[in-house]
Amino acid sequence: PSGTDLPPLMAIAATSDIENAYQVGKIIAKEARAVGIHWNLSPVVDVNNNPLNPIINTRSFGEDPKGVSEFGISLMKGLQDHGMLATAKHFPGHGDTETDTHVALAMIPGDRARLDRIELVPFRRAIAAGVDAVMTAHVAAPQILGDRAVPATLSPYFMTQVLREDLDFNGVLFTDALEMGA
Secondary structure (H helix, E strand, C coil), X not given: CCCCCCCXXXXXXXXXXXXXXXHHHHHHHHHHHHCCCCECCCCECCCCCCXXXXXXXXXXXXXXXXXXXXXXXXXXXXXXXXXXXXXXXEECCCCCCCCCCCXXXXXXXXXXXXXXXXXXXXXXXXXXXXXXXXXXXXXXCHHHHCCCCCXXXXXXXHHHHHHHHHCCCCCEEEECXXXXXX
């Protein structure tokens, strides 16, 4: 309760100044490190491209994959430059869903080409910029994996083929909370 009260990511992006995201990362890192915390489960790099999304909303930097990437990497660098490990989340993207995964399994629409063009852009760029970890999302992709699609967290296709092989991520993987409804 005594830490700095920071605005949501969408408000930071509304300033159009990526330096503000860096400063937020710096503040988080300095305050967290002061109390012995070395790992942060941020930044959220979901592209908020569905106005009916009940959970990502202002937790995202916005609806443009390029802008989300720039602001996400800036916040990540603010964390890392001040001794904090960073985690890009919620892979492979939770911005175009209409279900709160705390309650039920969310579905992400579209095929792999769409995923590459929108949702995966910020993850690809964060990985290239040296993010320490990626947190997976409990979202299913039936247009990619079929009607019996399991959540990405449990999918060898997403965890191994897409994340490890296609995006060449070799860092730490976290799952989103296991007690979630999804």
